Amino acid sequence: LTVPALYIVFPLALVIAAVAVIAYIWATRSGQFDDLDTPGMRMLHDEDDGPSGKSGN
Amino acid sequence: MSVSQGVKCDHCGLPVPAGLVEPEAEHQFCCNGCKMVFEAIRGCGLDRYYAIKDDLDDTSVQGRTTGKQYEEFDDGAFADLYVRPAGENLHSIELYLESVHCAACVWLIERLGQVVKGVIQTRLDYGRSLARIVWDPEVVKLSTIARTLDSLGYPCHPYRGVKTRDVRRREDRSHLIRIGIAGACAMNVMVIAFGFYDPNSQDMDPVLWHAFRWASLGLTLLSLLWPGRVFYVGALASWRTRMMHMDVPVALALTLGMVWNALNTVRGVGDVYFESLSAVIFLLLIGRWIQHKQQRAAHDAVELLCSLTPVSARKVDPDTGDVQNVPVEALQSGDRVEVRSGDSIPVDGVVVEGASDLDAGILTGESRPVPIGANDLVHAGTVNLSRRLVVEVHATGEATRIGRLMQLVEQSAKDRPPVVRLADRIAHWFVIAVVFLAALTFGGWVFVSMEEAVDHAVTLLIVTCPCALGLATPLAVIASVGRAAQRGILIKGGSVVEQLARSGLLLLDKTGTLTAGRMELVHWYGDDAAKALLLAAEREVSHPIAAAVVRSLEESHSAPAEAMSVDVSQHLGGGLTGQVAGSPFCIGSPKFVQQQGCAISDEHQRAVEDVLGRALTPVLIARNGAACAVAGFGDPVRDDAPAIIARLQREGWQVRIISGDHPQVVHAVGAQLGLNEIDCMGALAPEDKLHIVQEAVRGAAHPVVMVGDGANDAAALAAADVGVAVHGGAEASLAAADVFFTTEGLDRIEQLIDGSRATMGVIRGNLGVSLGYNLVAGTLAIAGVINPLLAAVLMPISSLTVVTLSYRSRTFGA
Numbered sequence: 001l002t003v004p005a006l007y008i009v010f011p012l013a014l015v016i017a018a019v020a021v022i023a024y025i026w027a028t029r030s031g032q033f034d035d036l037d038t039p040g041m042r043m044l045h046d047e048d049d050g051p052s053g054k055s056g057n
Numbered sequence: 058m059s060v061s062q063g064v065k066c067d068h069c070g071l072p073v074p075a076g077l078v079e080p081e082a083e084h085q086f087c088c089n090g091c092k093m094v095f096e097a098i099r100g101c102g103l104d105r106y107y108a109i110k111d112d113l114d115d116t117s118v119q120g121r122t123t124g125k126q127y128e129e130f131d132d133g134a135f136a137d138l139y140v141r142p143a144g145e146n147l148h149s150i151e152l153y154l155e156s157v158h159c160a161a162c163v164w165l166i167e168r169l170g171q172v173v174k175g176v177i178q179t180r181l182d183y184g185r186s187l188a189r190i191v192w193d194p195e196v197v198k199l200s201t202i203a204r205t206l207d208s209l210g211y212p213c214h215p216y217r218g219v220k221t222r223d224v225r226r227r228e229d230r231s232h233l234i235r236i237g238i239a240g241a242c243a244m245n246v247m248v249i250a251f252g253f254y255d256p257n258s259q260d261m262d263p264v265l266w267h268a269f270r271w272a273s274l275g276l277t278l279l280s281l282l283w284p285g286r287v288f289y290v291g292a293l294a295s296w297r298t299r300m301m302h303m304d305v306p307v308a309l310a311l312t313l314g315m316v317w318n319a320l321n322t323v324r325g326v327g328d329v330y331f332e333s334l335s336a337v338i339f340l341l342l343i344g345r346w347i348q349h350k351q352q353r354a355a356h357d358a359v360e361l362l363c364s365l366t367p368v369s370a371r372k373v374d375p376d377t378g379d380v381q382n383v384p385v386e387a388l389q390s391g392d393r394v395e396v397r398s399g400d401s402i403p404v405d406g407v408v409v410e411g412a413s414d415l416d417a418g419i420l421t422g423e424s425r426p427v428p429i430g431a432n433d434l435v436h437a438g439t440v441n442l443s444r445r446l447v448v449e450v451h452a453t454g455e456a457t458r459i460g461r462l463m464q465l466v467e468q469s470a471k472d473r474p475p476v477v478r479l480a481d482r483i484a485h486w487f488v489i490a491v492v493f494l495a496a497l498t499f500g501g502w503v504f505v506s507m508e509e510a511v512d513h514a515v516t517l518l519i520v521t522c523p524c525a526l527g528l529a530t531p532l533a534v535i536a537s538v539g540r541a542a543q544r545g546i547l548i549k550g551g552s553v554v555e556q557l558a559r560s561g562l563l564l565l566d567k568t569g570t571l572t573a574g575r576m577e578l579v580h581w582y583g584d585d586a587a588k589a590l591l592l593a594a595e596r597e598v599s600h601p602i603a604a605a606v607v608r609s610l611e612e613s614h615s616a617p618a619e620a621m622s623v624d625v626s627q628h629l630g631g632g633l634t635g636q637v638a639g640s641p642f643c644i645g646s647p648k649f650v651q652q653q654g655c656a657i658s659d660e661h662q663r664a665v666e667d668v669l670g671r672a673l674t675p676v677l678i679a680r681n682g683a684a685c686a687v688a689g690f691g692d693p694v695r696d697d698a699p700a701i702i703a704r705l706q707r708e709g710w711q712v713r714i715i716s717g718d719h720p721q722v723v724h725a726v727g728a729q730l731g732l733n734e735i736d737c738m739g740a741l742a743p744e745d746k747l748h749i750v751q752e753a754v755r756g757a758a759h760p761v762v763m764v765g766d767g768a769n770d771a772a773a774l775a776a777a778d779v780g781v782a783v784h785g786g787a788e789a790s791l792a793a794a795d796v797f798f799t800t801e802g803l804d805r806i807e808q809l810i811d812g813s814r815a816t817m818g819v820i821r822g823n824l825g826v827s828l829g830y831n832l833v834a835g836t837l838a839i840a841g842v843i844n845p846l847l848a849a850v851l852m853p854i855s856s857l858t859v860v861t862l863s864y865r866s867r868t869f870g871a
Contacts, residue, residue, distance in 0.1 A: 006265055013245075014245070021237065021241045025237065029230060037184040038183040041164075041183060
């Protein structure tokens with residue numbers, strides 16, 4: 001029978017869920033959901049490629 | 058002015074006026090402001106800005122530089138208010154930037170550190186145009202940073218709402234955390250519950266069977282005690298005020314469901330349905346979050362607008378006479394400040410030097426300028442129109458008249474009775490009905506068996522759990538409020554929509570609401586030659602009426618304004634005399650023209666009386682010693698106003714004008730709008746307006762709506778059931794109002810009312826669907842046809858229907 005596997009998987013699933021929730025709480029408290037607009041634009045810009053810059057990306 | 062089609066400005070992309078095209082130049086600009094910004098950006102080596110902008114295909118108008126010096130940013134008092142420490146020897150500030158509009162702006166502003174040495178970090182919150190700047194005060198002054206931002210086309214202002222923003226941010230975060238936890242619990246309980254949906258689940262390994270049930274119990278309990286606590290807090294508050302609202306049935310269903318399921322789990326018998334309990338918590342929290350966000354957005358917009366008000370005053374040094382920019386907060390009683398023409402007066406005080414005209418509309422609502430001179434009292438917020446003044450400070454900040462008015466606003470907002478919303482009224486009866494029916498079901502089935510009695514009663518509570526009922530209003534409102542915002546109507550609270558759906562009493566301010574709020578040429582009696590003379594003469598002088606004359610003549614007068622050379626001298630009391638092409642002329646009030654010895658014929662005398670009868674200000678033009686034309690100036694009624702007022706009256710609205718302006722003027726406006734004289738009240742102080750509104754609100758069963766713009770309306774706006782601030786209003790009225798318009802025009806009121814009616818229709822539809830569903834499912838539960846498990850599966854269907862109905866609705870013309 002496959003049932004005994006659940007004895008391990010079930011608590012493990014709960015632990016993983018707990019970890020995810022803790023990670024979420026940490027992310028929220030550190031302000032990652034405060035501004036949802038700007039980071040989406042920021043990632044479009046290449047990291048600094050010198051003051052003169054190349055055009056197009 | 059003609060615009061050449063082909064040439065586009067290299068900065069903002071708008072067409073360049075033909076006169077400004079320079080064929081040899083490498084770059085073309087539509088104005089000097091764009092040119093300066095372009096050069097500043099190029100000079101800093103940040104031209105990649107344009108590449109990013111092109112990628113975005115963005116053609117909106119760019120910012121202009123103001124060339125301000127921002128000296129006050131370096132003042133100690135300014136620093137105390139806005140600057141905060143940011144680690145070792147660093148300072149930080151949040152600045153509200155004008156004209157941030159695309160991703161390229163984010164790029165440019167966040168590279169400020171490359172341009173200004175000493176700027177450590179810049180982060181922009183694009184949604185609210187707030188930049189957080191961290192800098193080293195040893196290396197660079199804040200005014201330098203501000204000047205640089207200005208030169209890049211982003212005039213900046215210190216953000217005043219940092220403290221409230223911090224509180225709200227904490228609130229937002231705990232809200233999100235609650236949703237997250239409730240969601241995680243609900244999803245996991247749901248997954249576990251799938252195991253029990255199998256009809257053979259009783260054959261499961263008994264250890265696992267119990268473990269699953271206990272785990273579900275634990276997760277649901279966690280969800281109930283942590284995120285679900287808000288419902289109990291709400292239910293308790295509603296119990297104390299004896300007004301049932303949605304939280305009461307929710308708390309009741311959750312408690313009963315929890316107790317019953319926990320008992321079954323502990324005893325190890327019967328069915329459990331934790332999944333529906335945790336799903337209810339999760340879904341309702343999302344509903345609340347939506348409602349919360351929608352109200353927050355409008356509040357934020359108002360606060361940002363408030364940051365635009367001037368924070369600096371020009372203080373005159375008593376010894377040297379030097380003028381220095383200081384923050385208003387640094388001023389003390391007895392200081393002297395200089396107020397230039399066009400600036401608003403920053404303090405309450407007495408004029409010690411100079412004479413000018415004052416626009417006191419913000420306090421009185423009067424559109425006509427008031428002449429002031431030495432020893433006259435002036436109030437903060439009023440605008441100096443014509444000449445430089447020096448004012449001795451008597452009171453600043455909250456001690457000023459406008460400051461006291463703001464306290465009145467807060468007070469009247471607090472005194473306003475809370476709105477009983479339709480959903481809450483329904484919830485009140487709903488709770489009573491459901492509890493009564495559950496008791497009846499239990500009482501009926503207990504004769505069959507105890508087990509069945511509890512089962513059916515709990516099924517009823519679960520299936521009638523007011524999930525859809527709780528979502529019905531917020532979803533319909535958020536969908537409408539979002540669409541209204543796109544059309545320039547910002548709504549702060551959802552209850553506004555419900556209030557406006559019924560006809561009631563509409564109180565309108567005159568200046569700036571029914572009228573444009575500025576002087577214009579309304580009436581003209583005489584020939585065009587005199588018009589050209591008037592224009593040429595008034596161009597030479599600085600006086601508020603002169604400015605109005607020039608503006609409205611330039612807009613309407615089609616004859617070429619050829620350089621008519623006039624020689625003008627200005628007289629005290631608002632008159633002009635001069636020479637044109639060798640012949641003398643004189644322009645001014647009838648009295649002034651008579652004093653100058655000019656003859657006024659009967660014909661012109663009648664024209665003057667006609668103008669006075671329309672509550673306009675008459676201006677006579679005399680040439681060669683005889684009057685030749687009469688002009689009437691006033692604040693004209695908006696073109697669309699009569700039609701809109703008539704329509705609202707047809708729909709059952711009672712319309713009244715309450716204004717601070719002269720009664721004669723108010724009656725004249727009322728007559729044009731077809732209103733009775735008793736419905737047009739003038740010469741009202743802000744306190745009188747507040748009183749009228751409070752009286753109306755107290756007596757009436759129908760909503761009282763106040764529409765206004767000035768700070769003199771703010772207290773009345775706050776006291777009304779719905780306060781509407783129109784475009785261009787004082788920030789005080791924006792803060793007090795429930796709704797404000799970002800674009801001009803009275804037709805917004807019409808759209809607001811129509812949209813509210815449509816939204817209310819959607820809300821009623823939603824409530825109908827969810828109640829109808831509850832009725833059917835409830836009947837089945839009472840009859841014992843469905844069990845708690847099936848009830849838990851059925852429950853989300855009504856929520857889904859409500860969500861779909863809300864978002865498919867067409868309110869606010871979208």
